Amino acid sequence: MLADPRATDALVTDFAAQWLNLRRVSEVVVDPERYPNYDLSLMQAFQRETELFVGSTIREDRSVVDLLNADYTFVNERLARQYGIPGIYGSRFRRVSLPNHDQRGGLLAQGALLATTSYPDRTSPVLRGKWLLNNIFGLPIPPPPPGVDMNLNVKPGAPPTSIRERLAEHRKNPSCNSCHSAIDPLGFALENFDVIGGWRSIDESGKPVDARGTTTSGVEINGLTGLRALLLGRPDxxxxxxxxxxxxxxxxxxxxxxxxxxxxxxxxxxxxxxxxxxxxxxxxxxxxxxxxxxx
CATH class of the missing domain: 1.10.8 (Helicase, Ruva Protein; domain 3)
Structure with a gap:
């Protein structure tokens, strides 16, 4: 079955597109003032990268675990520039080995996932954490209780605060804490990635990125490598x-x-x-x- 290109194409364009929200990539809205390097060609490249990457694991009959920890991806010049990969020119996508596995590698570090789980002007540990629980960990989270204030934006005139500080305040509500204690640590692990998948050490509030978190079972994770280790620690x-x-x-x-x-x-x-x-x-x-x- 996998030897038939039509079967592989169907798994990528139908199954993977549905599972990984690839159809939403074209709907992503990005604040051009905060992210002046953004353009439509970048979003198109994000989607194509993930299609080619997932397709390669299917055609080569790799372990699905390689979706998490592969040391390669597919880029063209536009995407390589975004990811900081030198020596790539032209619009053609090609397979490349990733020089820094701590910052790239696998679905979790790909722009399609990171952009579709962000707001136009800031990242969202909540959106990212909830997506990870639903689609990577297989642990769906119920919707928030009615009447809960979901606005985490900084109030006008207030001093800048990090998203971590705002979520800590939000979790003081007991009805919010139970779900956010599961969601937030996973989302924080991806905070080194900005809205359009660029690697960063300073967040939108001007404070150093803190990608640490502790799961509900007491496991401490830190950044992309910690998130990968958490998943690989339970092979099944x-x-x-x-x-x-x-x-x-x-x-x-x-x-x-x-x-x-x-x-x-x-x-x-x-x-x-x-x-x-x-x-x-x-x-x-x-x-x-x-x-x-x-x-």
Whole structure:
């Protein structure tokens, strides 16, 4: 199946686009005063990078875990300039090895994810953390309770404060703290990336970026490398998320609790094959859940 380019293309343009919000990249709005280097070609490059990257892991039948920790990506001149990769010229995309794996590598450091989980003029640990929980960790978060003030912008005339300081104030509300204690540490881990995926050490308030956080289970993480380590520390967690997303796509409906045994078996069997794409896909098409749908 994976040898058929049409199958790979469908997984990228349909499944991955849905899972990774790639269709929203063209809708991203960026404040041109704060980010004068932004242009439409950058957003187009972000989307193409992720399509080519995910497609490469499928065509080469890599482990889905490589989506998190690969040491390569695809860039053209415009994207290479944004990422600080020298020696790339022209509009053609090419595969490049990443010189600094602490700052780049895998989906978590790609502009498509970072831009679609930001506001026009600032990053959002909340949007990023919630997206990570839903789409990478496979732990959906409920919507905020009604009546909660969601405005985290600095009030006019007030001294600048970091987003971390504003979220700390927000979490003083007990009805907010339970969810934000799970969301915020993950989002903070990506604070070294600005709205358009550039690496930074100073945030929008002019203060040094603090990418540290502590999960609800007490694990301390710091930045992109800490976030990766958290995910890789439970080898089956991300493959389970990919399986859930892929099975829902194959079934054409959200998963139900009755689908959980099928997911567990697919992931358990795929472990013997290093969670390669082929093992997950084969497990899905041979599962009673999928076969029952066809019948």
């Amino acid at each position: 967690q991300f493959p389970r998320t990919v399986t859930e997303k892929l099975l829902a796509y194959a079934l054409g409906r959200p998963l139900e609790y009755t689908d959980r045994p099928a997911v567990r078996k697919i992931v358990r069997d795929a472990a013997a094959h290093e969670y390669r794409w082929s093992s997950l896909i084969l497990g899905i098409v041979e599962s009673p859940t999928f076969l029952g749908r066809r019948n």
